[in-house]
Amino acid sequence: MQIGPVLHPDDVMAGKMDALYNRAAARDFIDIDAAITRGRYTPKQLCNLASEADAGFDRQYFAQMLGAINRFDDQDFIDYGLEPDQVAAMRERFRTWQAELQTSPQ
Secondary structure, three states, X not given: OOOOOOOOHHHHHHHXXXXXXXXXXXXXXXXXXXXXXXXXXXXXXXXXXXXHHOOOOOHHHHXXXXXXXXXXXXXXXXXXXXXXXXXXXXXXXXXXXXXXXXXXXX
């Protein structure tokens, strides 16, 4: 069986960042959080990938989008298989990331 071209993980994560930047669905937060908590990427690396893939990526706007996590009830994340303590920890990580972006220069 031949396999065609596959995406590099960096390209996949740039796409995931684009989804979080533009859509900010519950699953987008989960995907990005998993990349960070599994140690594959840092928040800074993810922002760099997003900037490389999209010249219009704005870190301050992205910081605002991170606040969109508050639109969701915990159940929205639990429905994807997270435990309540995982949801609380994820919310805290995104609050921290948002604060870091809001206080750092572009």
